Amino acid sequence: MSAGTLYDKVWDLHRVAELPGGSTQLFIGLHLIHEVTSPQAFAALRDLGLGVRHPERTVATVDHIVPTTSQARPLADPLAEEMLATLETNCSQHGITLHGLGSGRQGIVHVIAPELGLTQPGMTVACGDSHTSTHGAFGAIAFGIGTSQVRDVLASQSLAMAKLKVRRIWVDGRLQSGVYAKDLVLHIIRTLGVKGGVGYAYEFAGPAIEALSMEERMTLCNMAIEGGARCGYVNPDATTFAYLQGRPSAPSGEAWQRAVAWWSHLASGPDAVFDDEVRFDAAAIAPTITWGITPGQGIGVDETVPTLEQTAPEERPLAQEAYRYMDLQPGSPIAGTPVDVCFIGSCTNGRISDLQAAAAVAKGRQVAAGIKAFVVPGSEQVAAAAKAEGLDAVFTAAGFEWREPGCSMCLAMNPDRLEGRQVSASSSNRNFKGRQGSATGRTLLMSPAMVAAAAITGRVTDVRELLGA
C-alpha cells in the first residue's frame, strides 16, 4: 500500500468521514462544471430540495457544444442553445460563476481552470468529464465523475470514493527534438495498455518529467485516463509555481510565500512507498501515432502496423477489428497514410505552446490540396495570445482555418465532424470508432506538430523531416 506520496497526503487532508462498506467521503476543493454533464445533476438537486453547498468552489464554462464558426446567440442548433441556456439559468440561480462565450475567459474547462489559476497543488478537483486528470499536472488529485456524482458534489462538496493504488511512472532522459509530451503519453499507454492503469493513480516523475513545461505536463496527465488511470499527477516544483504566480485566482502577497511552502511539502518524499513502479527512457521515444481504435494501439511514426503475430493473444480480436475499421494492412508502414482532415485543438493539445509547435511547422508552407485543416484554440485566452504573436495569420496564410474556442471535433458534439470514412490526423485524445462524429470516420492521434506536418504533406509524416531535426 502506498505511503508518503502526494496522493496519500492529499487524500488524508480531504477525508471527511469513513463510510459503511469501506469507502471514504472526500472533500472536493474545486468543482468544475459544463453544459453536458450538469443539467441532470441540477434537476436532481431540485428534486431532492437541496442547494449548492459551496457555490464559490464551483466554476462553470461552456465548451462541448459550442460552434467554432459563429458563436452568436441564439446558437444555430436549438439543442445546443437549450443546453447553454440551462447552464446559464442553473449558474445564476445557485450563484455559480460562469465563464461564458465572449467573456474573455471561456474555453475548454481543462484549459481555463489552469490558466485562471483555479487549479492549484494539493487540491482535489472533480468535474463531470474524464479528462479532469489534466489538473494533476499541478500536483492536484483530479478525476472525472459522472452526473450522479456531479449532483453529490453540488449538494455536499464531497464524494464517496475508494482509495486508488499509486504507480510511479519514472521517465529518465530527455525527449528528442520533434518529440512532445503527446508522444510520451501515447508511448506510455501503448506500453502499459488502455486498462493497465485501472485501480491506479499515476505519478509521473523523473528527469524527463521535471524538464516538462506546465502545458506539457497537462498533456501528459490529460491522457492518464486513456491508460485506464482515473487520475495522474506530477509533483509540484518551481515550474509549477512559476506558472501559477500572478494568475487571477492564485494566491498573492504574503499568502503566496505560505502557499509555496505548503505546496512544496506535498510532493512525494524520498521515502515514499509506491504500489508499483515502471521506468521509461524518454530519449528512446519517437513521434508516436495511433493506427487503431483505442489510444493503446500506437506505434512510432517510423514503425509498421503490428501484425497479429506481433500482438499479444488477448489483444488480437481488437487488432483484427481495428484492421477492418481503419482499413490498414498489418505490416505496412504508418508513414505515408493519406489523411483527409487535420484537427489541431482539444483539452489535450489546444494550448498556446501546442499552437506554437504546429505553427513552426506550418509557417511558410501550404496545406496540401484537398485537405481540410483547422485550428481550434483551447480558450479565449489562448486565442488572444495566439493572435498577439501572429499565429492566427501564420495558420491562415498556410491554408488552415482559424476557429473560435471549444472542444470541437475531439468529440464532435458541435458542427465540426468527420464525414463518411474520412481519416483525420488529430491532436485530440480518443480514436474510438465513431468518436469524431461519423460512425465510420477514422482517427489517427498524434502531436499538434505531427498534425501540421500531415496537413502540409497530406499524409502521415515524421515531423522531424520538416523541422530538420
Added chain:
Amino acid sequence: MSTRPASALPSGPIRQHRGRGVAVVGTDIDTDRIIPARFLKCVTFDDLARGAFADDRMELAGSHPFDRSVHQEASVLVVNSNFGCGSSREHAPQALMRWGIRALIGESYAEIFFGNCLAMGIPCLSAEPATVRALQEAIAADPGAELLLDLEALEVELESEFVGANRWPVHLDPGPHQMLLSGQWDGTAQLVAHDAQLTATASALPYLNGFR
C-alpha cells in the same frame, strides 16, 4: 430504432435480480460506442434508450444483440474486459438502463463507468473469463433462459431446459456490495448528513484559509 417501455428503475436494497441475458462481445468497448456523443445533446436522461449502441446497431442493420427480437426482454448485460472505458458520460449507463438493463456481468469495467452504474443501482459484477464465455455461449444457445443473480451470495445461476442448470461465483468489492445490499447506493443523503465533519475538514485546508 426499436426501444421498449422501461420497467421500474432501481430503488432501495438490491439483493437479487432475475432476468434474461444479452451478450455484447468485445474488449475495451468505450462509452462513445455505448452512446455516441450526438445523443448527449439533451438536458434530461429520459430519452436515451434510442442511443444505446446506436452506431453499432446502425452498422449491423438489425442483427445487433440489442435489436434481435429474442433479446427484447433481456435485463442482464454480459460483457468482456474494460467495458465502459473512455468518456465519463453517465449517459452511457443511463442509456443501457433505460433500454432495460438492470445488471451487468463482465470480466472487468472502467472505473468511472462502474461508479456511474453503482450510483444508479446497477450492479457491475465481475467474473472469470471462463464464466463470461460460458454465459455468452449459454445465452446464444438459449436466449430465453433466465439468469438469477444472488447479490448476497455473489453467485449467478442459469436456468435453462436446453443447456441445463449451472452456477458460477461473481465478484463485487465490499464497499459497492454493501451499498447495493443496504440500498445506500444513492448516497447523496449520507454525504449531506456529514455536514459538521465537512466543515471541519474544510476549515483545516490551507488553500481555503489563506494558506495559514
